[in-house]
Amino acid sequence: MEISNLPISPSIRSKLLSKGYTSLSSLSSISPSFLAQELSVKLEEAVEVLRAVSDTTTSKSAHIPYGIIPGAVTAWDMLSEEQMQRHISTGCEDLDAILGGGIHCKEVTEVGGVPGIGKTQLGIQLAVNVQIPVEYGGLGGKAVYIDTEGSFMAERAYQIAEGCIYDILDKFPSNSREFLSCKERLQVNNFLAGIFYFRICSYTEQIAVINYLENFLTEHGDVKLVIIDSVTFHFRQDFDDLAQRTRVLGGLSLRLMKLSKMFNLAVVLLNQVTTKFTDGSFQLTLALGDSWSHSCTNRIILHWNGNERCAYIEKSPSVPSASAPYLVTGKGIRGINSNFKRARIM
Amino acid sequence: MANKLISQMGLPPSLSHVFSARNILTAKDALSLPETDLMALLDIDIALVRSAVASISEATCPPFQTGLALLEEKMKSGGHLSTLLPGLDNALCGGIPFGALTELVGPSGIGKTQFCLKLALLAALPECYGGLNGRVIYIDTESKFSSRRMIEIGEGSFPQIFRLQGLAQKMAGRIIVTRPTSISEFNDSLQQMKLTLLQNEVKLLIVDSIVALVCWDNEKGTISSRQSPLRGSLSFLKSIAEFSRVPVVVTNQVRSHSSDDTFHYIFKGHRKDTSNSERSESHLTAALGIQWAHAVTIRLIFEAHSGHRFIKVAKSPISPPVAFPFVVESSGITLLNQEGISVAGSEINAIRCKGCNILTQ
Numbered sequence: 001m002e003i004s005n006l007p008i009s010p011s012i013r014s015k016l017l018s019k020g021y022t023s024l025s026s027l028s029s030i031s032p033s034f035l036a037q038e039l040s041v042k043l044e045e046a047v048e049v050l051r052a053v054s055d056t057t058t059s060k061s062a063h064i065p066y067g068i069i070p071g072a073v074t075a076w077d078m079l080s081e082e083q084m085q086r087h088i089s090t091g092c093e094d095l096d097a098i099l100g101g102g103i104h105c106k107e108v109t110e111v112g113g114v115p116g117i118g119k120t121q122l123g124i125q126l127a128v129n130v131q132i133p134v135e136y137g138g139l140g141g142k143a144v145y146i147d148t149e150g151s152f153m154a155e156r157a158y159q160i161a162e163g164c165i166y167d168i169l170d171k172f173p174s175n176s177r178e179f180l181s182c183k184e185r186l187q188v189n190n191f192l193a194g195i196f197y198f199r200i201c202s203y204t205e206q207i208a209v210i211n212y213l214e215n216f217l218t219e220h221g222d223v224k225l226v227i228i229d230s231v232t233f234h235f236r237q238d239f240d241d242l243a244q245r246t247r248v249l250g251g252l253s254l255r256l257m258k259l260s261k262m263f264n265l266a267v268v269l270l271n272q273v274t275t276k277f278t279d280g281s282f283q284l285t286l287a288l289g290d291s292w293s294h295s296c297t298n299r300i301i302l303h304w305n306g307n308e309r310c311a312y313i314e315k316s317p318s319v320p321s322a323s324a325p326y327l328v329t330g331k332g333i334r335g336i337n338s339n340f341k342r343a344r345i346m
Numbered sequence: 347m348a349n350k351l352i353s354q355m356g357l358p359p360s361l362s363h364v365f366s367a368r369n370i371l372t373a374k375d376a377l378s379l380p381e382t383d384l385m386a387l388l389d390i391d392i393a394l395v396r397s398a399v400a401s402i403s404e405a406t407c408p409p410f411q412t413g414l415a416l417l418e419e420k421m422k423s424g425g426h427l428s429t430l431l432p433g434l435d436n437a438l439c440g441g442i443p444f445g446a447l448t449e450l451v452g453p454s455g456i457g458k459t460q461f462c463l464k465l466a467l468l469a470a471l472p473e474c475y476g477g478l479n480g481r482v483i484y485i486d487t488e489s490k491f492s493s494r495r496m497i498e499i500g501e502g503s504f505p506q507i508f509r510l511q512g513l514a515q516k517m518a519g520r521i522i523v524t525r526p527t528s529i530s531e532f533n534d535s536l537q538q539m540k541l542t543l544l545q546n547e548v549k550l551l552i553v554d555s556i557v558a559l560v561c562w563d564n565e566k567g568t569i570s571s572r573q574s575p576l577r578g579s580l581s582f583l584k585s586i587a588e589f590s591r592v593p594v595v596v597t598n599q600v601r602s603h604s605s606d607d608t609f610h611y612i613f614k615g616h617r618k619d620t621s622n623s624e625r626s627e628s629h630l631t632a633a634l635g636i637q638w639a640h641a642v643t644i645r646l647i648f649e650a651h652s653g654h655r656f657i658k659v660a661k662s663p664i665s666p667p668v669a670f671p672f673v674v675e676s677s678g679i680t681l682l683n684q685e686g687i688s689v690a691g692s693e694i695n696a697i698r699c700k701g702c703n704i705l706t707q
Contacts, residue, residue, distance in 0.1 A: 007382075009391050048391060115639040116661035116695060124663075127413075145413075150446055150588060151643055154417035155439050156664040195413035201585055204374040204406060211377075211403030216410075236637060237581045244378065251380050272640045284611045303611060307691025314613060321613075330666065 003027075006052050015039045016049070027053050086139050088225060088266055089132075091125045091164075091333035094324035095311050104298070104318075105139075105224065105266045108257050110231075112271035112286035113302030118309060118328045119270045120151045121160075122302070123227045125333040126268060128161045130225040131194045133185055136168050141224025141265070142194040144216070146209055148233045152197060161191040163331025196220070203234035203248075210252055217263045226259070230270040232287045246291045253295035269296065308336075349374060355405040361398055364388050373406040427469060427550065427593050428476055430503070431672075433684035434657065437665045438644070442593045447584055447641065451598040451632040452648025453699040456655060457674045458597045461648075462552050463496045464503070464678040465595060469550035470520040475507060480549025482521045483539065485532070487558035491523050502677025529559050529579070536582055543590040551586070555597040557633050580641055596642070600697055603631040630697040651698040654682070660694050667694040 003016050003023065019038055021027055027035075027050065036046035087102030096102045103109055103126060113119050127145050132138025145152060165186045196216075200206045206228075217223055231252075239245040260267045274287040286293065286301070293299070299315035305325070312323045327334050350373045352365050368387050370376050376384065376399065385395045411419075426440030435441045442448050442465065450458045466484055471477025484491060500517065501508045508514045526532040539551070559579065587594040632639065632647075639645070645661035657679075658669040668686035672679050 007385075007392050009389050010386055011389050012391075045391075048393075114636070115642075116645070120663050144410075149641070149643070150584065151663050152416075153439075153443070153663045154413055154420055157413050158417060159664075189414055192413035192417055196410045197413055197416055198408060198410050199588070200408065201588065202374070204377050205408060207377040208373065208403040208406035209408070211400060212407040215400070215404065230640075233641070234581075247380050248378065273636060275636070301611060301613070304692040307693065312611075312613065328666075 006049075006056065008049055008052055012039065012041060012045060012049060015041065024053055024056065086134075088126055088139060089129050089137075090122065090326075091129060092311075092324065092326040092335040093337070094335045095326055095333075098311075098313060098319060098322040098324050099300075099316075100319045103225075103266045103268060105264055106261050107297040108253065108260055108267040108269065108295075109298040109300065110269045110271055110286070110296035111300045111302065112273060114273050114284070114304070117302045117304065118326075118333065119302060120229055121156075121328050122333055123229045123268065123270055124152065124157050124160050125164075126225060126266075127195050127227060128157065128164050128191055128332070130266075131191050132164070132168065136172060139224045140222075142196065142220065142222050143225040143227065144196045144198070144213070144223055146198045146200055146206070146226070146228045148200045148206060148228070149230055150199070151229060154192070157192060157195065158188060159330060160332035161188045163329075165191070166331070196223070200234070203239060206231075206234055207248065207252065210255055213259055214262075217259065217265070221263075223263070224265045225268065226256070226265060227268045228270065230272055232272045236272070236287060242289075246289060249288060249292050250295060253292070257295075257297070350406055352376060352402060355402060357398060357401055361390075361394070364390060365398075373402055376402050377406070423591065427465065427478060429465065430468060430476060431670070431679065431681045431684075433668075433670050433681050433686050434659075436684075437659050437668050437670075437686060438662065439664045442595060443644070444593050445587050445591045446593070446643035447587055448593065448595050448644040448646065449598055449632075449642040450595065450646050450648060451600060452697065453600050453630060453650070456648045456650060456699075457672070457679055458648055459490045459554055460495075460499075460674050461679050462554050462595060462597065463491075464499055465550065466521050466552060467496060467500050467503075467517065469593075470517045471504070471507070475504060478549040480520070480547045482550045482552065483548055484521055484523045485535070485551070485553045486523055486525050487532075487553070488555060489525060490554060493518060493523075496521070498676055499678040502675070532559055533579060533582070536579070536586065540582075540586055540589070543586065543592065548590075549592055551583075551592055551594045553583070553594070553596045555599060557599045580638070584641070598638075599633045600630040600699075601633050603629045630699060632697065647695070647697055649696075649698045651700045656687075657681075658689060658694055669694075 003013060003021060006013070016039065030050070032043060032046045032050055035049065036043045039046065085105055087096070087099070087104055089096050089102045090099070111119055111122060123145065127143035130139050130141050130143050132140070134140040165188060168186065169183075198209050200209060213226065235245055235249065239248075256267045256269075259265070272287045273284050275282040276285045277283075286299070296315075297317065298313070301312045301314050303310055303312060305323070308325045309328065310323050310325050313319060313321050325336050327336060351371060352373065353362050353371070355362070355373075357365075365371070365376065365388065370384075370387075379387070381392065381395050381399060384399070385392050388395070423444070425444050426435075426438070426442060427444070428435050428441040450461060452458055462484070466482045468476070469478045469480060469482045471479070473479045497508070497514060497518065500514060507517075524535055526535060539548070542548075583594055583596070586592075632645075639661070642661065643663070644659070647658040647660045649656055649658065654671045655673065656669045656671050659665045659667060667689045669689050670684075670686050671682040673682060
């Protein structure tokens, strides 16, 4: 790796090259003060250059046992960590089952589908389900809902929260002391207060909010779910340069993945569909292009199967591809076999 | 927010000077570029770029609200325009929502404009009669607005109001009709509207129909067939709806759809739909494509079959899929069944037009 690939500013790079430092090895044994004098730059800048050099050289070294690479963990440790991980229930038991328990934390899941299939419903359901207290099998965390299309309706969130609480109390009718204290927390208003809602009106704001999330999540440490509904809308409308769009989206997805790992939360991105010309005909596929389709860890497609709504896991590193039917009821997303009351209208 | 100036964001002066020297003046310019590009452009090191981007992002990011605060705000400000059709109002949790785009789509002559005329009247009525007591802007692209018909609807639905002296004139005076003849005129009037919506107490915006604008745009021949023809206008309409919290109602047309066009996902494989014989007679689909379908918040489909006309709530975040049979009378649209018929599955998205054509009867 040469000087030209170091993450330093162009003027310092040109100074290094003009002074004859063309390879990393030439910089390996120089003191910062000497370098500062050579390049006639400030001491702090020389220190930065040398730090960049040492970062790149250590990551390149081969034959180093695992324990010595900073930040690496063994697969065995990861296994026990993964087994302890709780999942966010989607409300539909079949869908939870094929997902291996629910939406995984520390991963980015993309959900896409045609208009009207229930993406926003699933988003709101997850924002409610993440708040189920730990004693009742949930994560007891809060949710960040980033709305780019204006489809979040507070009244619907109220209905879904009500339905969720009703089902929990139905399932756990016990009146023992530890449950009593949680019961007070099971209020619809508490659930609504636990959803942090951002309304985004342009792709600039979308990029800004994702950049800002790191600070926000440090302040609000109990957030366990970030939903973006939908990630596509502004990028489809206003972005003219498609190559730049791909790069910006790539940066966004990397940042989201980093956030999910750093704060141990789940990121769910809702996507739209578009038609793509493959194999001689137009096929439905998720929007934002082929490069984007690689960036998410998991991918779920919601589609119509005859008269039924189905969720199909198209991509996942840990579970096989499978399909599960689900319903959108007055209480939210439910499975086919669960008892549900007739759609409740306010 | 996107056009916020970097110079006003409170960055350290040396940094903001560097940005403006390279002509990166607004947040949009700065955030559209990946960090490495910014670093190369501004000639400062990566850590400084990161902290600058973080400060710009924090300044550009809109403030958050909790779900509870949203609900309370909605309760306070009403949040819906009641259509006075009880079944539909129930299904939509109050009526046409503020701040969102509602689309009416259906074949020609089915009653979309009638519905719009009634909505315009309802928004103009004083609050004691269930209206919004405000002005209405009616953008009529196909010259379908008939004030005579509107007064007729008014007299039929609210006879006690319209017989009062001068009230009919006052109501009609609140409805502003504009007939743009090109898409640039349309955009201009939208721009002006954005400034004056709140000042002039406009409570409803109707665009009837939005498809005509697309036709005008295509005449210029500069839009490729795969791109959305309405990109600028669409996001503009949505942003107007959001900022001024008014309901925006848009009508759309249908076009025919051959069965070969039915798109499938790649993973489902290519299989011919065998149950096509019935549908191929009158297989219609909404115009403007799937991107538009994603963009609207609520879609009401008007269709006709089995001798009746139906309003179907096809896409709505708060309603179950129901269909209401209706008729068009002198007093406007009336629902025949307030309970609604539950529609299962993807039928809710189908648009049918049987029994409408006198030539085939």
